[in-house]
Amino acid sequence: MVSEQLERLDRLPLRDNLRGLSPYGAPQLDVPILLNVNENTHGVPADVQAAITEAVAKAATGLNRYPDREFTELREALAEYLGHGLAPENIWAANGSNEVLQQILQAFGGPGRTALGFPPTYSMYPLLASGTDTAYVTGVRADDYGLDAASAAAQVRELAPNIVFLCSPNNPTGTGLGLDVVEAVYEAGEASQAIIIVDEAYHEFAHDGTPSALTLLPGRERLIVSRTMSKAFALAGARVGYLAAAPEITDAIRLVRLPYHLSAVTQATALAALQHREALMAEVEDIKVQRDRIVDGLTRLGLKPAASDSNYVFFGGLENPHAVWQGLLDAGVLIRDVGIPGHLRVTAGTETETTAFLEALEALLDGPAPARA
Numbered sequence: 551m552v553s554e555q556l557e558r559l560d561r562l563p564l565r566d567n568l569r570g571l572s573p574y575g576a577p578q579l580d581v582p583i584l585l586n587v588n589e590n591t592h593g594v595p596a597d598v599q600a601a602i603t604e605a606v607a608k609a610a611t612g613l614n615r616y617p618d619r620e621f622t623e624l625r626e627a628l629a630e631y632l633g634h635g636l637a638p639e640n641i642w643a644a645n646g647s648n649e650v651l652q653q654i655l656q657a658f659g660g661p662g663r664t665a666l667g668f669p670p671t672y673s674m675y676p677l678l679a680s681g682t683d684t685a686y687v688t689g690v691r692a693d694d695y696g697l698d699a700a701s702a703a704a705q706v707r708e709l710a711p712n713i714v715f716l717c718s719p720n721n722p723t724g725t726g727l728g729l730d731v732v733e734a735v736y737e738a739g740e741a742s743q744a745i746i747i748v749d750e751a752y753h754e755f756a757h758d759g760t761p762s763a764l765t766l767l768p769g770r771e772r773l774i775v776s777r778t779m780s781k782a783f784a785l786a787g788a789r790v791g792y793l794a795a796a797p798e799i800t801d802a803i804r805l806v807r808l809p810y811h812l813s814a815v816t817q818a819t820a821l822a823a824l825q826h827r828e829a830l831m832a833e834v835e836d837i838k839v840q841r842d843r844i845v846d847g848l849t850r851l852g853l854k855p856a857a858s859d860s861n862y863v864f865f866g867g868l869e870n871p872h873a874v875w876q877g878l879l880d881a882g883v884l885i886r887d888v889g890i891p892g893h894l895r896v897t898a899g900t901e902t903e904t905t906a907f908l909e910a911l912e913a914l915l916d917g918p919a920p921a922r923a
C-alpha cells in the first residue's frame with residue numbers, strides 16, 4: 551500500500567497487530583505466462599465446465615433459499631473421493647483451505663495460545679495466526695530445508711505449541727514429509743495437546759505411491775489433514791478447501807463457522823467437479839510430466855532444483871534471483887521470488903508454457919550478466 555493510504559488507515563482504531571500491515575497476496579500482473587501462484591495451468595476441461603454450468607444453473611433456481619448449512623452432499627462426495635474409510639462426519643469444507651485453516655485457528659488458537667510452523671513454509675500460516683491473535687513461533691529445518699522426525703519432535707516438545715502446521719509437500723520447497731515426521735510430531739504434541747495440521751494442498755501431484763497423512767487419522771483425534779480443490783481440481787477461482795479429521799474436530803469447527811458459509815453455487819460447483827474428476831486427474835498427470843521436465847531442464851542448466859512432489863519447482867544456484875525473476879518477466883513469464891537467497895519458485899505450466907520458461911531462462915543464463923551462482 552502507498553504510504554498515504556497507510557497513514558489514513560493508521561488513524562483508525564485498528565487492532566494493534568494489524569498496524570502497518572499490507573494485505574497479503576502475490577502481484578496479479580497481466581503477463582502472457584503466469585507461473586507464480588501454483589495454480590493449475592491446464593484449465594478446467596470442457597466437459598467439467600459443462601457439468602459445472604449445468605449444476606450452477608440448477609442451483610440458481612433455488613438461490614432465494616439459504617444453502618444446505620451442512621453441505622451434506624458435498625461432504626459425502628469428498629469422503630468418497632478421499633477414501634481411507636472416511637465418512638461425511640470426518641469431512642469439513644470452507645471457502646478455500648485458507649478459510650478451513652482460519653476456522654481451525656478460531657477453534658483451537660486465540661489469545662494465549664501458540665501455533666508452530668517450520669519456515670520456509672506457507673506464508674499464510676503466520677498471517678492466519680495473527681488474524682486470530684494466536685502467537686506464531688517458528689521451528690528450524692535442516693540446511694537443505696528438510697525436516698526429520700527427531701528434530702521436529704524435539705522442537706514440538708520444547709515449544710509445547712497448541713497447533714502445529716506441517717506442510718507436505720511443503721510450499722515453497724515442493725518436498726514432501728515422511729509420515730514418520732507426522733507420527734513423531736503427533737506423539738510429541740501429546741503433552742501440550744497440540745492440534746497437528748498436515749496441509750496436503752498439493753498431494754495429488756505427489757509421485758505415485760507417496761502415502762497421505764490420511765492413513766494416520768484412525769486413533770489420532772488431534773490430527774487434521776487439510777486439502778484443497780484450488781490446485782489439482784483446477785478450481786482456485788471457486789474457493790473450495792476441506793479437511794479430514796475425527797468427527798469431534800468437525801464439531802468443534804461448527805462452533806466458529808458462519809452459518810451458510812458455503813454458498814449453494816460453491817457447493818454445486820465442487821460437486822460437479824468431483825463427479826467429473828477423471829478429466830481433471832488426467833490433467834494432473836500431464837502437469838506432473840511438465841514438473842519433471844522443469845526439474846530435468848533446470849539440472850541441465852546447472853541449477854539446483856529441489857525434489858518436487860507438487861506442481862511447482864523450487865530451485866537454487868542463482869547469483870541474483872531477483873534479476874532472473876525480472877528478466878523472465880520482461881520475457882513474458884511471471885514466476886515467484888519467494889525471498890530466499892539464491893532461489894526462485896516456478897509453477898509447472900502447459901507444455902508450451904514450460905518450454906517458454908525453460909528457453910527464456912536459458913537465454914538469460916547465457917546472457918551478458920552471469921546469473922548462475
Ligand SMILES: *Cc1c(COP(=O)(O)O)cnc(C)c1O
Nearest residue numbers: 646647648672721751778780791
Ligand atoms: C495454495 C495453497 C493452499 C490453498 O489455498 P486455498 O485457500 O484452498 O486456495 C493451501 N495451502 C498451501 C500450502 C498452498 O500452497
